[in-house]
Amino acid sequence: MNWEAVIGLEVHVQLNTRSKIFSGSSTAVGAEPNSQASLLDLGMPGTLPVLNREAVNKAVRLGLAIDARISRRCVFERKNYFYPDLPKGYQTSQLAEPIILGGEISLNLEDGSEKTVRLHHAHLEEDAGKSLHEDFHGMTGIDLNRAGTPLIEVVSEPDMHSAAEAVAFARKLHAIVTSLDICDGDMSQGSMRFDVNVSIRPRGEQTLGTRTETKNLNSFRFMEMAIHREIERQIEVVEGGGEVVQETRLFNGETGQARTMRIKEEADDYRYFPCPDLLPVVIEEADIEALRTDMPELPDARRERFAQQYGLSDYDAGLLSGERATAAYFEAVVAECGDAKQAANWINGELAARLNAGEIGIKDSPVNSASLARIIERVADGTISSKIAKQVFEACWQGEGSPDEVIESRGLKQMSDSGELERIVDQVIADNPDQVAGYRAADEKKQKKMFGFFVGQVMKQTGGKANPREVNRLLGEKLDG
């Protein structure tokens, strides 16, 4: 049978406020366990939450970016459940009156087509702490530094039908929240986490099949793998005569395996009710307007601008405009060297390959924008050839110094000095009398083919540093002359 997958996402986006959503503790990561947990974060008796308005502002910015309705009044509720890293025994979240309703995100898919995914809503909530199961000899350690970090949970409609669409959605959301500067986008630190709802149905069928939820995926790659696996698994189950069971699943990125976490029959009852310690949040029209006038450039607008302003292909513009950090890097390189086409080629080619291989963010690239611009300049002014430029890039990546230092210390400067180059050309002609004779006897068509041999010999002698134009000129003079 021909199956169609139906996919919806719930994305937890950590907001990059300096302090937590209901306490003054820092949200910075990497501190000693429990050193950034206030009395409230520890769930001490008598403590009370005070809303960090900056978290609300960041949520409003997201709402404006995705063209959603922003609630003039939203309500925090308590989601009650017991877990050791949930210090109050409830998570402060939103249910009946979330801050953002509706909205949509447009995707540019790899096959060149476009698609719009609708959003159901997005709500503000606090993150839980972490349970540390290693290093405690069979006991569990609790770190509450993360408890109370503001999250916005974005819930999509089930509008996606393949892993590729889901990943495109996730990447686009990542691009939007980083462009808005409401999230640092650092997936390795869990700044974005995905829960994936998947079901299948015969193509053409309108009703939805039973769905499963795979929780807490923290990379695009794992998400893609998990969705592929889950679609395959469900098809296998159904075609084998079974039924898909509504369940929550966990995916292990290391092994590529997923397993049942819990079956939904033990239906969770979180006993939500409005948090009596917090007043309903009122958002004035004027506040929204002030945030609207202060909106940064969003990925779609930037893509258009890159194509127009820099004459880039749609493809290049798309790649460079998605992430704010990539776009900023690109524009910095162009500002220094003035060559947008070369900048795009380098960033989408060599640099992207190296960053991906090392799972490094562009902000942490060992070759910064100034260095890349300098390499492009040195090719343009003839100091090095484009082939040598790759060597310079590699050396800079390895930390050998600035491009000019590398060119100097490795002696990579292009040989344009006709005196020295002429000696080498003469030597090559002298060392290859047969080839020279053959060349001279040949017709123009054949000569063209044979010319490359001499160029190659000169390049070999100079270690690739000879200026190709100069080599051509000298060889032409000597062979034809």
Next chain:
Amino acid sequence: MKLHEQSLASLKAGLEQGDFSSRQLTQHFLERIRSLDPRLNSFITVTADAALAAADAADAARARGEAGPLCGLPLAHKDIFCTRGVRTSCGSRMLDNFTSPYDATVVARMAAAGAVMLGKTNMDEFAMGSSNETSYYGPVRNPWDQDRVPGGSSGGSAAAVAAGLAPAATGTDTGGSIRQPAALNGITGLKPTYGRVSRLGMVAFASSLDQAGPMARSAADCALLLEAMAGHDPGDSTSVDRPVDDCQTGLDRSLEGLTVGLPEEFFPQNLDPRIAEVTREAVRELEKQGARVVDISLPTMKYSVPAYYVIAPAEASSNLARFDGVRYGYRCEHPENLTDLYERSRSGGFGDEVQRRILVGTWALSHGYYDAYYLRAQRVRRLIRDDFARAFEKVDVIMGPTTPETAFPLGAKSGDPVNMYMADVFTIAVNLAGLPALSMPAGQLDGLPAGVQVIGNYFDEARILNVAHRYQQATDWHRRSPDTGGEA
């Protein structure tokens, strides 16, 4: 007059005139606690050394001319308020080993005003109870008759003030927990408007109802204490950003032209006629001073007890979830796994009444019951608020009995929760509406004090204190003390 029978105002004057030092005063009360409290059991923790050190600091501050409004005056805090470095048990085994790392805003403000803390008073466990019998530390005895309850949940504070173990104390009132024990012990207690006093550092029972207030020997003393306790606290989002009225200068204001409302619902058919008469007698005194009395009705008040026993347990079930044996407080021995840790820590740490309310509240919030119970109770709450709002269009204050009966014998109701809940039938509606209300002693039945309640409009604490003060100027019920036998 003996030091422990004097009002705060008179003790304050004594300190100012140098009749005695704060150290002498503090020693006097510590001595009374030492000799009388083994029987009354009104304190859970006595902080004698810290109290004497604070008294010396107060004396030194006064000598430097830096005396705050409560400088050198001893008082006791209900053990629901977090006190830095001192056990904060909330009357529960769950927190028997808990020392708070911080001071509640109320505690900090009163300390800043110069008050000297004598210790922490006994209470119903997590403030759930009307007799003080649910305390892990055993029941408090009523100083008027030691075989009777002092009321609750602020029973320790009320008994301590009535017996002269402290000139004043703090309490909290979620459904009557200041006013009911004040009435049963013959003292004056004020529950302020919801949001008037910060809840930060008060162990939460039902967050939308809890409010801290003063308990003392007179309305004037309550006025002095309220000014030190009240005011906006940015650390409590539900605290109201509004200046605190001057409650003291208006105390003597004439009652000429005051309109008092008497709701028929406060005088049901089955009410002990002697209790009704205590209120009517008090109202007649006010009439003598120029007040006008009108009959009013609060028709939805009859739903206040059931609505309260949905909303309060619902909030409590969530507020008490943090007591899980993981980070602090009681933890069972040798837990086998996480569920076992939770079950045995919570079953062992909480007493029966607390567990009963957690179960009721959990049930009321559960899927399928939420609309029928929690949401309906919230609608009732709005109706009650509307009833009071309509009444306050016509009257300045509302009066009625604080409790349907005087102090009952220990054990008389502890096996019958619903009968116990009815002890708060006249106080609960005020919490649901968020209004301020005061209970003052206005008579005695068979040697036991009976209280009258004065309810005001929002933030009208100054008015109800004025009414109570004028009443107390003309009567002496508030000056009567139980015979404690001690000669200290």
